[in-house]
Amino acid sequence: MQSATAPFETDYLIIGHGLAGATLAWELRRRGRTVLVLDTVQPDSASRVAAGLINPVAGKRFALSWRIDELLPAARAFYQTLEAEFGSTFFHELPILKLFSSVREQNDVLARSADNRWGNYVADPAQPLPAVPGLKQPFGGLELRHGGWVDTEALLNALTADGLQKGWLRSETFAPELLVAEAAGASYAGWVRARRVVFCEGAAAVRNPWFSWLPITPNQGEVLDVEAPALPTDYVLNRGAYVVPVGAGGRVRVGATYRWPPFALEPTPEARQELAERLRELTDVPFQVTGQRVGVRPAVRDRKPLLGVHPQLPTLAVFNGLGSKGVLLAPRMAQLLADVLENGQELWPEVNILRYHALYSAAPAAAHPAP
Known part of the structure; x- marks a missing residue:
């Protein structure tokens, strides 16, 4: 050249x-x-480290993601075009089970659901979540539609x-x-x-x-690669952490931590313990940590x-x-x-x-x- x-x-x-x-x-x-x-x-x-989660309803307030009605169709079209070009699957559309962490959160969200602010991105909040073996859901939650993950x-x-x-x-x-x-x-x-x-x-x-x-402030995050064969793979789970099914044999990715500078040069035992504990709060099925990765996000104020x-x-x-x-x-x-x-x-x-x-x-x- x-x-x-x-x-x-x-x-x-x-x-x-x-x-x-x-x-x-x-x-x-x-x-x-x-x-x-x-x-x-x-x-x-x-x-490359990120689990590539697409979540139409995010945050502690369970609000629709910013401009979701415009961003999601563009994202889906882009990934589907590349899938056709390369003969591979990149976008895995899966329902997300967003679990409540307390009775108060449950009451607050259900009270706000009366105005139908979520459109077709949320299943009927009055209906119980699917019975998922091994999933701890003492306070219920919401089933989010049209989300999933991208194999970045x-x-x-x-x-x-x-x-x-x-x-x-x-x-x-x-x-x-x-x-x-x-x-x-x-x-x-x-x-x-x-x-x-x-x-x-x-x-x-x-x-x-x-x-x-x-005003870019780098933010470090760590994720775990986990094998949990008894954990169903037809949902993304979300409460305090996300659990994304990423392959056969019960392989899931659990994340993510948030750390401001100074950064660790390698994956830390503290993050491994934190994420493993978050997973235990979500499920009682046995699991084994098979890997841990760390990356730095470009965060903006x-x-x-x-x-x-x-x-x-x-x-x-x-x-x-x-x-x-x-x-x-x-x-x-x-x-x-x-x-x-x-x-x-x-x-x-x-x-x-x-x-x-x-x-x-x-x-x-x-x-x-x-x-």
């Missing part, structure tokens, strides 16, 4: 191939644009293999000092020239010279993604902050950002980085690299 006489030309240079970079690269290629993605596979990246590791492996074979992905660590951004485009390392550069670096964005002013173009360098853009809901958010967010980059359309204000422009204005001069 490298030439001594002319640089390699591409419409987009994308930095990072987690969920954000992978979905954006696919969306831009679908629109006929050329992309070059630079990334090195990190087995314990947040995108299999998805990213398929896209990575495709990219390496076809040449739109290079296994290479990005060096920011080699990027030169100008009004008409950007050049990198003397061998590639792009119309735009999009940073999809996840938690590593805190070290990005152009976007370090954004208002829990909304970060999309947009640099305030002074329109050649540069960012796609980040998907947090723990990346598999639900990424496909529609990629469409929105592609509309901005290709057609100049307006972003949703909730996700536009302009909502944090005051932080850019207040940042020291060192955070504003010259073109």
